[in-house]
Amino acid sequence: MNPSTHPTAAIRVAPPHTAAWSVPDAVRVLVVALPLSAWGLVRLIESQPSPLCSVGVVASVGEAVEHLPALRPDVVLVDLDGEEGAETLTALQAQTSAKVLVVTSSSHTALHDRAVLAGARGVVAKREAPDVLLRALVKVHAGEVWIDRSATGRIFQELSRQKAHRPEDPAQARLALLTARERQMVAALAADAAAPGKVLAQRMQISENTLRNHLTSIYSKLQVSNRVELYAFAHRLGLAAEA
Known part of the structure; x- marks a missing residue:
């Protein structure tokens, strides 16, 4: 196959080892996903005029942490269907002021709640329309959370439960x-x-x-x-x- 016609040739993202390209004033998004998922997410982010641009793709949270200083993302988009567990988001959040948004095909509310408790500002299900993810990225960057009301109630209950069981200092x-x-x-x-x-x-x-x-x-x-x-x-x- 001619490399110029290969699907991945259309991805305009900066490799982690080079300076990231950007659109002035755009929300800089770092994608953490395995290659096929990453290809689709990047194409979506760059498919139409929007305040978003992708600045890099890495396969794991560990790689994301390594390249945060060079890529300087505003939002880190993590695909939990890859090799990542919700618990890895805690380490990621500890290393950056960037907001974390999660995408997943899982419908298990427990996974969604663990992601938020670990530091994610929101969860987008892959069954949602593509524009939902784009709106979520913008909203999360602006400081809002992207979770439904039922999730909010469950998370508050879990935080209360954890506080009740936490040994007092x-x-x-x-x-x-x-x-x-x-x-x-x-x-x-x-x-x-x-x-x-x-x-x-x-x-x-x-x-x-x-x-x-x-x-x-x-x-x-x-x-x-x-x-x-x-x-x-x-x-x-x-x-x-x-x-």
């Missing part, structure tokens, strides 16, 4: 014992650990003696022994940002 439990004023003091100390007690007291508009009394109570509630341990505790829980 002992540090968070101790933090909850602080009053609003004590929490404010911890944040102030975490933001400027080198500040003398006199300076902290002035900033809080209290006396040094009152500050010491508050710190004694804070140490007891948080189970720390000194300002160094309090500083470490506060930064581990992100309290410095509250100052």
Whole structure:
């Protein structure tokens, strides 16, 4: 067969090892799928004037993670009918700010829910009309989710169930014992650990003696022994940002 007439010759996508071509201001889509599925998805994305363009095709989430810096996608479109499981989306989402959208031929709601719980912003069934996928890509890029109402209810229930069974963080439990004023003091100390007690007291508009009394109570509630341990505790829980 003449290579120029081969079906794959029509795919205008940048190989992962080269700079990706793009349409100015277009939504950049990275396709994660096996070759035959990828061919169809790319042809659909580029079949008509739209705010979408494909910037690459890879066969697995692992390859996608590897090439994210070069391809800089806005949306990663993952075909779960390939070699990927819904659980791999967690690793993908952890490596990119791009939105993740899933396509699948499976009608199992459990798979759809796992994909969303793992980080996907939506799921499009392959039985849907082609324009549905195009609209989903645009909506997901805009920050919306593409799931039906029944899925929303199931996912909220699952999140509630997971939260109920999740062991409580002992540090968070101790933090909850602080009053609003004590929490404010911890944040102030975490933001400027080198500040003398006199300076902290002035900033809080209290006396040094009152500050010491508050710190004694804070140490007891948080189970720390000194300002160094309090500083470490506060930064581990992100309290410095509250100052």
